[in-house]
Amino acid sequence: MTAPYRHQNCYEKQYPQHQSTVTIGTAAFGGAEIPIIAGPCSVESFEQLLETSEAIQNLGISCLRGGAFKPRSSPYSFQGLGEEGLKLLSAMRLQFGLGIVSEVMTPEQIPLAEAYVDCFQVGSRNMQNFELLKALGRHSKPVLLKRGLAATLDEFLMAAEYILSEGNPNVILCERGIRSFDPATRNVFDVVSIALLKQRTHLPVIADPSHATGRRDLIEPATLAAIAAGADGIILEAHPHPHKSVSDADQAISLSDLAALVPKMKAVANAVNRNVSLAVEGVLH
Numbered sequence: 001m002t003a004p005y006r007h008q009n010c011y012e013k014q015y016p017q018h019q020s021t022v023t024i025g026t027a028a029f030g031g032a033e034i035p036i037i038a039g040p041c042s043v044e045s046f047e048q049l050l051e052t053s054e055a056i057q058n059l060g061i062s063c064l065r066g067g068a069f070k071p072r073s074s075p076y077s078f079q080g081l082g083e084e085g086l087k088l089l090s091a092m093r094l095q096f097g098l099g100i101v102s103e104v105m106t107p108e109q110i111p112l113a114e115a116y117v118d119c120f121q122v123g124s125r126n127m128q129n130f131e132l133l134k135a136l137g138r139h140s141k142p143v144l145l146k147r148g149l150a151a152t153l154d155e156f157l158m159a160a161e162y163i164l165s166e167g168n169p170n171v172i173l174c175e176r177g178i179r180s181f182d183p184a185t186r187n188v189f190d191v192v193s194i195a196l197l198k199q200r201t202h203l204p205v206i207a208d209p210s211h212a213t214g215r216r217d218l219i220e221p222a223t224l225a226a227i228a229a230g231a232d233g234i235i236l237e238a239h240p241h242p243h244k245s246v247s248d249a250d251q252a253i254s255l256s257d258l259a260a261l262v263p264k265m266k267a268v269a270n271a272v273n274r275n276v277s278l279a280v281e282g283v284l285h
């Protein structure tokens with residue numbers, strides 16, 4: 001079957017100011033305000049999520065992240081709690097009203113995750129898993145699509161197109177660093193890609209300083225740079241006991257580091273005429 005001819009890709013702007021907004025729970029990505037998504041790399045336990053959720057809610061952060069299906073480099077590493085992890089996440093949604101973001105790796109995991117999450121994450125390793133992208137395109141829940149480990153921006157945008165072309169308009173792009181030669185950082189944070197993507201697409205563009213740097217001591221400058229570059233949101237790995245994190249321990253920040261970072265994010269956002277979106281007692285301000 002030949003694909004239908006299109007004059008324009010769905011990701012392209014139809015007019016210069018064209019900007020889409022994608023909502024996860026109460027957080028709108030792509031508007032004047034910049035929401036934050038925070039939480040552990042992997043869902044580990046009820047206690048871990050409870051402590052994290054209490055802290056992020058106190059800060060006014062409205063979205064919780066946590067991996068239940070983990071794409072690990074080694075098959076012998078912790079693979080995630082699976083559905084049990086999703087249940088723990090959705091318990092936090094119930095108790096705290098947080099929007100839930102969690103990764104799916106196969107089309108079969110979508111119906112399982114659907115009841116528990118508010119946004120499906122597609123990880124870097126699956127950016128060109130076209131069957132997964134097409135299946136997510138047939139759903140209406142938002143998709144947080146991470147840039148592939150070595151993906152060009154054209155490949156990244158075309159991966160988004162696979163979701164959009166199936167009818168799901170709710171795609172958020174996430175710059176999370178790309179592979180390079182220097183092991184000093186886990187990846188190279190392509191901060192300019194945020195500004196470039198925002199020129200090329202109406203889709204919201206967020207940044208993941210955690211995977212981009214792989215080092216907790218670099219999260220602050222990378223986060224602030226992303227906001228200055230025009231990011232529509234920030235996703236951060238935060239853990240009640242970073243050193244004990246079962247995955248990505250080197251890049252996890254503590255809940256107190258997260259608390260110290262938020263006012264700095266606000267200051268930089270204000271400097272570029274934007275605001276960090278923080279909800280207190282259900283009221284956005």
Ligand code: PEP
Nearest residue numbers: 041123124125146176211
């Ligand atoms: C993650 O968010 O924990 C993750 C695995 O990210 P990435 O796909 O960007 O490596």
Ligand code: MN
Nearest residue numbers: 041237247248
């Ligand atoms: Mn991680």
